[in-house]
Amino acid sequence: MYASKLLPYALFGLVCTSVIAQDPRVQVALTLQNPVNGISTTAEGRLFILYARVDGSTGPQVAEWHNGSDPTPYPDAEWNSYAAGKDPATHLIRTNSQRIGPDGTLWLVDTGSPSFGEAVILPEGPKLVQVNLTTNSVARVYNLGNVTLATSLIDDVRFNPAVGLAYITDAGTPGIIVLDLSSGDARRVLEDDPTTKGFMPVSAEGRLLHDLTGGFEYIYADQHEVSPDGQYYYYQPCSGGMSRIETQYLNEAFYNSSLASVLSQYPEPYALTPSTGGTAIDAAGNIYNSDTDRQAIIKISPDGSWTTLVQDSRLLWVDAMWVDTYGKLWMPATQLNRGTPFNNGSSYIQTPLYVYTIDVGIGPSPIDHA
Ligand SMILES: *[C@@H]1O[C@H](CO)[C@@H](O)[C@H](O)[C@H]1NC(C)=O
Ligand SMILES: *[C@@H]1O[C@H](CO)[C@@H](O)[C@H](O)[C@H]1NC(C)=O
Ligand SMILES: *[C@@H]1O[C@H](CO)[C@@H](O)[C@H](O)[C@H]1NC(C)=O
Ligand SMILES: *[C@@H]1O[C@H](CO)[C@@H](O)[C@H](O)[C@H]1NC(C)=O
Ligand SMILES: *[C@@H]1O[C@H](CO)[C@@H](O)[C@H](O)[C@H]1NC(C)=O
Numbered sequence: 001m002y003a004s005k006l007l008p009y010a011l012f013g014l015v016c017t018s019v020i021a022q023d024p025r026v027q028v029a030l031t032l033q034n035p036v037n038g039i040s041t042t043a044e045g046r047l048f049i050l051y052a053r054v055d056g057s058t059g060p061q062v063a064e065w066h067n068g069s070d071p072t073p074y075p076d077a078e079w080n081s082y083a084a085g086k087d088p089a090t091h092l093i094r095t096n097s098q099r100i101g102p103d104g105t106l107w108l109v110d111t112g113s114p115s116f117g118e119a120v121i122l123p124e125g126p127k128l129v130q131v132n133l134t135t136n137s138v139a140r141v142y143n144l145g146n147v148t149l150a151t152s153l154i155d156d157v158r159f160n161p162a163v164g165l166a167y168i169t170d171a172g173t174p175g176i177i178v179l180d181l182s183s184g185d186a187r188r189v190l191e192d193d194p195t196t197k198g199f200m201p202v203s204a205e206g207r208l209l210h211d212l213t214g215g216f217e218y219i220y221a222d223q224h225e226v227s228p229d230g231q232y233y234y235y236q237p238c239s240g241g242m243s244r245i246e247t248q249y250l251n252e253a254f255y256n257s258s259l260a261s262v263l264s265q266y267p268e269p270y271a272l273t274p275s276t277g278g279t280a281i282d283a284a285g286n287i288y289n290s291d292t293d294r295q296a297i298i299k300i301s302p303d304g305s306w307t308t309l310v311q312d313s314r315l316l317w318v319d320a321m322w323v324d325t326y327g328k329l330w331m332p333a334t335q336l337n338r339g340t341p342f343n344n345g346s347s348y349i350q351t352p353l354y355v356y357t358i359d360v361g362i363g364p365s366p367i368d369h370a
Pocket of ligand 5: 256259
């Protein structure tokens with residue numbers, strides 16, 4: 001059983017290394033024993049990581065990386081110690097993404113579901129947690145219980161500082177959540193819209209993924225970005241096909257329920273992206289998008305056309321990427337498709353794992369992060 005399930009990966013690995021070469025521009029930044037699917041850095045050199053925990057391992061989800069000693073749980077061990085019976089409002093249940101925002105604080109997106117595919121603990125579980133990097137303590141918790149369903153997978157967050165709103169993708173029940181960062185009020189929009197739902201299962205290493213019941217794995221609205229001028233919101237289901245909508249419509253739909261009900265008139269096709277693990281946007285509005293079938297990163301220009309930035313056999317399911325102050329693109333090669341949620345509880349992830357960087361020669365979008 002083990003051998004027969006591993007075989008397709010082994011065979012593909014052989015084919016893969018013979019077809020896809022390594023690119024010397026791709027540099028090892030971090031070496032890890034457990035998959036990490038999120039990186040954020042500060043200009044001062046601090047580095048935060050998110051453990052995906054899809055390899056059967058346990059331990060903290062969010063950690064700060066240190067040169068020369070082990071990562072430490074962040075913001076502290078208690079927030080990272082959730083277990084049945086602990087308060088779901090004040091512990092990270094399953095963090096799906098983390099990023100430093102334009103305000104210089106660290107934002108953690110907690111699905112509120114104890115494991116991939118498990119029901120969300122409502123209403124206290126799903127939340128956006130803001131951590132102050134000066135005090136290393138939680139500054140604010142935005143509860144998302146009113147805009148989350150048991151089948152939701154609150155996925156990722158982006159910001160539109162000019163209007164004080166955040167946008168959050170729901171990859172479990174297709175939709176976008178618009179959150180007012182001042183009041184904490186939130187609204188779901190574009191629910192079950194073709195642009196948030198897509199129509200194909202997720203694919204990696206040339207194969208469609210399956211969930212724990214044996215059915216195809218669908219992951220809905222997932223990767224997203226805001227253009228540096230704040231005009232457009234770009235988003236896609238994990239299986240690809242990127243749309244964009246002018247943020248003015250998203251923002252107005254937050255206040256105007258008539259507009260919210262007809263919002264599906266406003267998205268437009270943007271780029272025919274492949275099945276993707278993660279994205280990042282730079283100061284010029286280029287979006288980097290990982291191709292989980294081809295072990296590549298594509299670069300989408302603001303006009304929606306794309307080219308391949310790099311293809312390298314080591315870039316196996318690159319998840320959430322990060323553009324740092326020095327013009328480097330960070331690429332965590334997570335091997336997520338080989339993890340427990342997509343292989344009926346078994347993990348075929350090979351260690352060590354690596355986070356790579358490549359020079360892109362341009363820094364982050366200032367409204368994304370400093
Ligand atoms: C860790 O080392 C890297 C590479 O030498 C350096 O750029 C970074 O600033 C260091 N970070 C810390 C927190 O010392
Ligand atoms: C973070 O904490 C520092 C020190 O207490 C404070 O000056 C700063 O305003 C805080 N930042 C945010 C965004 O809350
Ligand atoms: C959720 O909705 C209830 C009922 O409308 C309201 O009282 C509560 O404040 C809301 N919670 C949040 C976090 O918005
Ligand atoms: C997953 O594994 C369980 C127990 O090992 C087995 O009963 C079930 O049939 C498997 N499901 C699929 C879809 O292979
Ligand atoms: C709300 O949106 C509807 C539909 O676009 C529009 O007709 C109406 O004028 C808007 N209401 C306000 C107060 O802007």
